[in-house]
Amino acid sequence: MLFLFIITILQQLLISKQCQIFDQQILLGNYYTNNGATLAIIYFKSHGLCDKQIKINLIKLRYESVNIDGIYYLNTATIESSMQIKFNHDYYITLEDMQLLLRLPKKYGKEPISIAEFEGSFQLINNKSILNVPAFDMIKSINVESIHLILINGCDIGNILKNLQKKIGKWTILIGRYACKTRLQHLKYDKYIQIQENQQVTLIQTKQKQQSNYVKIDIFNLNDNQFKYDYYLNDELIKQELVIKNTIEKNNSETDCQPYGQRISLGYYYTNYNNSNELINIAYNTLSYCPSGFLHIYDNKSVDQWVSLSEIRTLNMSQIYEDTSYNFTYVTYINIASLNNSILPYQGQIYYYKIYGDANSESLAYQFKVPLKEYDNQIHKMIFFGDMDSNWTGNKSKETFDWFQSIQSNQSDYDVLIFEGDMAYNLESLDCQQGDWWLRNMSTFSGYYPLLATPGNHDSGKNNEYDFYRISFLSPELDLNTRDNFYNFYSVDLGLVHYIFYNPKNIVYNESNQTEIDYMVKIMENDLLQATKNREQVPWIIVNSHFPMYCSNETDAMCSYNFIALKPFAELFSQYGVAIYMSAHQHNYERDAPFINNQSQINTGLITDGPEQHLIMNSAAPVYIIEGSAGQEYYTPLVPYPQQPYTIYQTGYNDGIGILYVYNETHLYFEQIDLIEKKVVDYVWVVQIRGINEEKTFNILLWIILALALILTIGLVIYYIMRRQMIKEKLLN
Ligand SMILES: *[C@@H]1O[C@H](CO)[C@@H](O)[C@H](O)[C@H]1NC(C)=O
Ligand SMILES: *[C@@H]1O[C@H](CO)[C@@H](O)[C@H](O)[C@H]1NC(C)=O
Ligand SMILES: *[C@@H]1O[C@H](CO)[C@@H](O)[C@H](O)[C@H]1NC(C)=O
Ligand SMILES: *[C@@H]1O[C@H](CO)[C@@H](O)[C@H](O)[C@H]1NC(C)=O
Ligand SMILES: *[C@@H]1O[C@H](CO)[C@@H](O)[C@H](O)[C@H]1NC(C)=O
Ligand SMILES: *[C@@H]1O[C@H](CO)[C@@H](O)[C@H](O)[C@H]1NC(C)=O
Ligand SMILES: *[C@@H]1O[C@H](CO)[C@@H](O)[C@H](O)[C@H]1NC(C)=O
Numbered sequence: 001m002l003f004l005f006i007i008t009i010l011q012q013l014l015i016s017k018q019c020q021i022f023d024q025q026i027l028l029g030n031y032y033t034n035n036g037a038t039l040a041i042i043y044f045k046s047h048g049l050c051d052k053q054i055k056i057n058l059i060k061l062r063y064e065s066v067n068i069d070g071i072y073y074l075n076t077a078t079i080e081s082s083m084q085i086k087f088n089h090d091y092y093i094t095l096e097d098m099q100l101l102l103r104l105p106k107k108y109g110k111e112p113i114s115i116a117e118f119e120g121s122f123q124l125i126n127n128k129s130i131l132n133v134p135a136f137d138m139i140k141s142i143n144v145e146s147i148h149l150i151l152i153n154g155c156d157i158g159n160i161l162k163n164l165q166k167k168i169g170k171w172t173i174l175i176g177r178y179a180c181k182t183r184l185q186h187l188k189y190d191k192y193i194q195i196q197e198n199q200q201v202t203l204i205q206t207k208q209k210q211q212s213n214y215v216k217i218d219i220f221n222l223n224d225n226q227f228k229y230d231y232y233l234n235d236e237l238i239k240q241e242l243v244i245k246n247t248i249e250k251n252n253s254e255t256d257c258q259p260y261g262q263r264i265s266l267g268y269y270y271t272n273y274n275n276s277n278e279l280i281n282i283a284y285n286t287l288s289y290c291p292s293g294f295l296h297i298y299d300n301k302s303v304d305q306w307v308s309l310s311e312i313r314t315l316n317m318s319q320i321y322e323d324t325s326y327n328f329t330y331v332t333y334i335n336i337a338s339l340n341n342s343i344l345p346y347q348g349q350i351y352y353y354k355i356y357g358d359a360n361s362e363s364l365a366y367q368f369k370v371p372l373k374e375y376d377n378q379i380h381k382m383i384f385f386g387d388m389d390s391n392w393t394g395n396k397s398k399e400t401f402d403w404f405q406s407i408q409s410n411q412s413d414y415d416v417l418i419f420e421g422d423m424a425y426n427l428e429s430l431d432c433q434q435g436d437w438w439l440r441n442m443s444t445f446s447g448y449y450p451l452l453a454t455p456g457n458h459d460s461g462k463n464n465e466y467d468f469y470r471i472s473f474l475s476p477e478l479d480l481n482t483r484d485n486f487y488n489f490y491s492v493d494l495g496l497v498h499y500i501f502y503n504p505k506n507i508v509y510n511e512s513n514q515t516e517i518d519y520m521v522k523i524m525e526n527d528l529l530q531a532t533k534n535r536e537q538v539p540w541i542i543v544n545s546h547f548p549m550y551c552s553n554e555t556d557a558m559c560s561y562n563f564i565a566l567k568p569f570a571e572l573f574s575q576y577g578v579a580i581y582m583s584a585h586q587h588n589y590e591r592d593a594p595f596i597n598n599q600s601q602i603n604t605g606l607i608t609d610g611p612e613q614h615l616i617m618n619s620a621a622p623v624y625i626i627e628g629s630a631g632q633e634y635y636t637p638l639v640p641y642p643q644q645p646y647t648i649y650q651t652g653y654n655d656g657i658g659i660l661y662v663y664n665e666t667h668l669y670f671e672q673i674d675l676i677e678k679k680v681v682d683y684v685w686v687v688q689i690r691g692i693n694e695e696k697t698f699n700i701l702l703w704i705i706l707a708l709a710l711i712l713t714i715g716l717v718i719y720y721i722m723r724r725q726m727i728k729e730k731l732l733n
């Protein structure tokens, strides 16, 4: 027994002699990174086993040794927050014959600190104590002396964002060698200190590294509003800066930046302007002014973009109605991000996005498809609906909302949603709460599919200026969407169809003068002319408006008067071969025969398949459809109305939507779905055997005949000459 004891002692003496410490350092513990219990780790390697105890002043600390591949020992001793270690107090740690200085910073103190960087490794220097930041791949954040330091080794913006959200201290300072500063602009932080780059270039041919730089930054937390830093490069002071807290950010911390009412719309690219700088716009509301909002757009492959806001609009109703007797108080902010083709490089593809009202207010993930502008030989589907309540008290639009919820992740099924006006009943009711509910609830569909809308009479506002509508919803033709010009005319091309949107409210309510009508007709004609020039690529035209051309309530001026009031438009629609005129306003679904001036076109070449007219072939006028049954509680009509000469089909009062299938250049198919009964209640094929094609076929035939005639003539001539020659020869013989 005694013998064994002696041996052990001897062994230990021997071991201590061979210990040979190297690579000793202090690592910063997880107390500073994620609220862990470890303040620091003392870390060293040794060639032999060392005495299992180290002293920190009077505190004795045991450590763990692990043998690495029989070559050396890795020794670690953990300093936990439960030990009686004082912050900002110098402790000397004795390791064999050397000493390490430990001085731990406070998390929420105000002492100056330094950060040093060399080849992507960071050190925190607290007075003379050097605390290494444990190795990391991209991003590491530490909280010291009321400063949240985010150390960057690569532009992993998502990771930086996650770290920003963990903000604890008064100041957020980003430090990194990488030039991701521009990509971080929309994030909220106080300072990005970029480490001078150029020196760390690896020369490819020689595989020689140029000399790296040692950077040290001393940070002085002056007070809640200011800090100062000194920047040293290889021990030479090269920069000093005083940073003053941005006051806008201060306000933001007390406000509500939770995004709501997200809606996707098509940009200028889909119009005649064909401007790929603006493909898609995504708008969302916030109750506070949140200029640091941004979007994260990504796909499964290569797209991973962080987009800042391009515009913030304020909808201040008390300002709009300042000089009136209305008592509006509603204020909301409309935040718009414009997405170009470098952000969305692939059309026809599905992208995901998240909205950050600010770095701490994150939305759910949504997805959408960028619709193809140009035809790809596939069938494309569009959804049409109109007259829809925000929710109101009786849930009349509930089936429509529910149905939209069921298609939330089927972006490959439908290209866009087309809304034919009258939202929320009304946008401005209840000090705009009705409109605010509509925005909140509509993201069920508008957050997933681009929404193309045209305003209805209920969207015009108490002042008839469409302020809520215009400011909240984007239209790709801004110049026609102003307060003076609330006709809100625009048109877009999607595949084989040119869609026109116009708002003739003043005309159908007999509130406009001839100048106004002429102007509107001119705009329409110009657009139709443009569309005609592009007819080979885009053969179909569909016109959308809230206001019907025909409908069946004969005591309603909208039905008995509109085809007269809108006659100049109707004439253009026949002249330019508009296929479908979609509208709403009446609170049901109705399909009318393609009448011209209230006359059936029996003798104009229209081919149909009987009284139900499920086939409309070679029509000289559009098929008129009313799509006003998405669900509202403003007025419930006693439908169906009495049959009119043009009435083909009417539903009762039920929730419903229409789906258009664009098959090809000769065939369109439309069906109406009753969302309560969940079935197709009406359908129509619109077929155009196009004149251009007939002409082409005819021309080809003509050319073939001509060519045959020519060959025949030449043949005959040759035959005649040869025959003459033969006769001649015969005679000579
Ligand atoms: C270190 O602390 C001493 C006193 O404790 C102080 O005089 C000195 O300025 C400090 N140095 C740095 C670099 O903070
Ligand atoms: C933020 O608050 C400061 C005063 O605290 C004020 O001067 C500034 O205008 C506010 N900024 C915004 C955007 O409200
Ligand atoms: C629209 O622009 C794209 C390039 O951005 C081009 O490929 C396309 O041909 C243009 N289309 C028309 C109709 O001008
Ligand atoms: C809204 O407008 C009113 C009246 O002009 C003004 O007093 C108020 O400060 C505005 N509110 C905001 C948030 O802009
Ligand atoms: C606006 O408020 C005033 C005072 O509270 C009230 O007399 C007036 O009737 C209100 N106007 C409307 C349109 O509600
Ligand atoms: C596309 O949008 C991004 C973000 O708004 C912008 O940085 C970039 O310059 C734009 N690209 C083009 C080609 O306009
Ligand atoms: C992305 O990946 C997920 C899961 O792998 C898949 O369900 C989804 O359909 C993919 N989306 C796209 C746009 O490819």
Ligand SMILES: *[C@@H]1O[C@H](CO)[C@@H](O)[C@H](O)[C@H]1NC(C)=O
Residues within 6 Å of the ligand: 390, 391, 392, 393, 437, 440, 441
């Ligand atoms: C309407 O929808 C909004 C937003 O979802 C909700 O806050 C509100 O309570 C709903 N109102 C009614 C009457 O159902």
Ligand SMILES: *[C@@H]1O[C@H](CO)[C@@H](O)[C@H](O)[C@H]1NC(C)=O
Residues within 6 Å of the ligand: 393, 394, 395
């Ligand atoms: C409307 O729907 C909400 C939520 O589903 C429900 O709480 C409420 O009772 C419904 N209202 C009516 C009148 O059906």
Ligand SMILES: *[C@@H]1O[C@H](CO)[C@@H](O)[C@H](O)[C@H]1NC(C)=O
Residues within 6 Å of the ligand: 512, 513, 514, 515, 516
């Ligand atoms: C016609 O109406 C417009 C818009 O309301 C107005 O600006 C214009 O002065 C009117 N013109 C005539 C001739 O009344």
Ligand SMILES: *[C@@H]1O[C@H](CO)[C@@H](O)[C@H](O)[C@H]1NC(C)=O
Residues within 6 Å of the ligand: 553, 554, 555, 556, 557, 636, 637, 638, 639, 641
């Ligand atoms: C037809 O329209 C008139 C005028 O708007 C209205 O009074 C009437 O109730 C409507 N008829 C039905 C059946 O809704």
Ligand SMILES: *[C@@H]1O[C@H](CO)[C@@H](O)[C@H](O)[C@H]1NC(C)=O
Residues within 6 Å of the ligand: 663, 664, 665, 666, 667
């Ligand atoms: C167009 O689609 C219809 C319906 O599928 C089909 O019958 C017709 O043959 C197609 N025409 C062409 C030119 O592809």
